Amino acid sequence: MIYKDIIKTSQNLGISVNKILEVFxxxxxxxxxDNYHLIRTTGISRNVxxxxxxxxxxxxxxxxxxxxxxxxxxxxxxxxxxxxxQLESAILDFLDKELNHxxxxxxxxxxxxxxxxxxFDQFTATINTTKKRTAILNFLCDIKGKxxxxxxxxxxxxxxVASLRSATxxxxxxxxxxxxxxxxxxxxEMKLKIKTIQYDLREKLPQELLNSFDVVFTDPPxxxxxxxLFVSRSIQVLNEDNKAARIYFCYGxxxxxxxxxLEIYRIIFESGLMIRWIFDRFNRYNGxxxxxxxxxxxxxxxxxxxxxxxxxxxxxDKLYTY
Numbered sequence: 001m002i003y004k005d006i007i008k009t010s011q012n013l014g015i016s017v018n019k020i021l022e023v024f025x026x027x028x029x030x031x032x033x034d035n036y037h038l039i040r041t042t043g044i045s046r047n048v049x050x051x052x053x054x055x056x057x058x059x060x061x062x063x064x065x066x067x068x069x070x071x072x073x074x075x076x077x078x079x080x081x082x083x084x085x086q087l088e089s090a091i092l093d094f095l096d097k098e099l100n101h102x103x104x105x106x107x108x109x110x111x112x113x114x115x116x117x118x119x120f121d122q123f124t125a126t127i128n129t130t131k132k133r134t135a136i137l138n139f140l141c142d143i144k145g146k147x148x149x150x151x152x153x154x155x156x157x158x159x160x161v162a163s164l165r166s167a168t169x170x171x172x173x174x175x176x177x178x179x180x181x182x183x184x185x186x187x188x189e190m191k192l193k194i195k196t197i198q199y200d201l202r203e204k205l206p207q208e209l210l211n212s213f214d215v216v217f218t219d220p221p222x223x224x225x226x227x228x229l230f231v232s233r234s235i236q237v238l239n240e241d242n243k244a245a246r247i248y249f250c251y252g253x254x255x256x257x258x259x260x261x262l263e264i265y266r267i268i269f270e271s272g273l274m275i276r277w278i279f280d281r282f283n284r285y286n287g288x289x290x291x292x293x294x295x296x297x298x299x300x301x302x303x304x305x306x307x308x309x310x311x312x313x314x315x316x317d318k319l320y321t322y
Contacts, residue, residue: 002077005055005056006020006021009052009055009056012055013048013051013052013055013255013256014255014256014258015044015048015052015255019042019043019044019048019255020052022041022042023038023042023044023049023052024069024077026038026041026042027067027068027069028069028077030068030069030071031068032061032066032067032068033066033067033068034065034066035049035065035066035067038067039292039293040284040285040293040294042292043280043281043284043292043293043294044255044292045254045255045256045290045292046290046292047254047256047290048254048255048256048292049067053067058070059077113154113155113156113182114154114176114178114179114182123285123286124154124155124285124286125155125157125219125283125284125285125286126284126285126286128284129155129282129283129284129285130155130156130157130160131160132282133155133157133160133161133217133248133283133297134157134160134161134163134164136279136282136297137161137215137217137248138164140246140299142214142215142246142248143161143164143166143167143215144164144166144167145166145167145168146167146168146214146215147167147168147169147171147212147213147214147215147239148161148167148169148170148171148213148214148215148216148217149171149172149173149209149212149213149215149216149217149234149237150170150171150172150173150216150217150218151173151174151201151216151217151218151220151230151233151234152173152174152175152179152218152219152220152230153172153174153179153183154174154176154179155219156179156182156183156186157217158170158172158183158194159183159186159187159190159192159194161217162187162190162192162193162194163190163192165192169195170192170193170194170195171194171195171196171197171209171213172194172195172196172197173196173197173198173199173201173209174196174198174199175198175199175200175201177198180196180197180198183196184196197209201229201230201233201314202229202313202314202315202319203313203314204312204313205233205236205237209236209237210236210237211236211237211238211239211240212237212239213237213238213239213245214238214239214242214244214245214246215245215246215247215248216234216237216238216246216247216248216249217248217249218230218234218247218248218249218250219249219250219283219295220249220250220251221319222251222252222253222295223318223319224260224263224264224267224318225318225319226319227249227251227263227264227267228267228309228310229310229314229319230249231247231249231267231268231271231273231309232271232308232309232310232311233308233310234247234249235247235271235273235302235306235307235308236308236311238302238306242302243302244301244302245301245302246276246299246300246301246302247273247298247299247300247301247302248297248298248299248300249297249298249300250282250283250295250296250297250298251264251295251296251298252283252292252294252295252296254290254292255292267309268298268300270309271306271307271308271309272302272303272304272305272306272307273300273301273302273303273306274300274301274302274303275298275299275300276299276300276301277297277298277299278296278297278298278299279296279297279299280296281294281295281296282294282295282296282297283295283296283297
């Protein structure tokens with residue numbers, strides 16, 4: 001009976017059954033769990049968490065800054081969770097080997113990331129997310145022998161990627177000089193040879209960056225214009241002779257505003273890119289609760305129809321959510 005209620009709630013709220021079960025799984029032992037921890041762990045927004053608790057109010061103890069299941073709720077869920085939920089995600093299963101290797105390389109990294117600036121839509125990803133990004137790039141053979149550009153890197157993913165010492169070149173461009181200073185300092189200490197360039201994407205791309213890279217990684221502002229500009233610049237810097245060039249970019253939104261993804265897909269298709277993979281909730285963040293402190297990782301490949309939507313300067317003031 002409970003499972004039917006979960007299905008109905010899923011249909012009404014537009015949230016997958018798996019996400020609802022994940023919330024229950026974290027509460028099944030009866031211990032109170034901090035609401036923010038639930039949000040970060042499951043990747044659902046605060047609004048969605050509250051809606052789930054409202055729909056199944058009879059299963060929860062009274063609302064507070066913590067969430068816990070009443071005994072009757074826990075008893076009802078045990079059989080369902082045993083048969084329907086698996087804690088380890090598929091992405092971590094096939095990345096285990098790479099993650100272990102990167103953990104060994106980076107466990108003593110002596111760095112602190114600059115404080116995020118809201119005006120640039122900076123929300124720092126967790127260290128584990130940064131390692132996962134490196135692991136998937138390495139797993140998909142997009143580091144060794146490749147020229148890689150990071151368009152914005154407040155998470156310092158470039159440091160982890162460069163630490164594998166197998167890329168032909170690692171370059172970071174960012175509007176924020178603090179980010180570049182931090183990367184330069186660490187790169188020098190670790191002899192990583194990362195090149196940094198201060199650049200505002202709203203300006204025309206420098207000639208030295210055009211038609212130069214095999215792989216681009218970016219975590220842009222989560223606005224339609226932000227995705228359009230960052231994807232356009234990513235296409236412009238890709239080596240036109242590399243038919244296997246890839247763009248990795250992140251995008252997140254609440255499950256209650258799924259229609260916003262449609263514009264993102266439209267930009268991808270208008271740009272002539274092919275979506276090779278989308279890993280839901282791949283990136284986890286400190287903050288950004290309105291999107292569940294999580295975002296998807298898109299991996300796109302070029303096609304003969306790939307072209308940049310924005311080529312020159314950019315004047316629109318709707319770039320950042322801030």
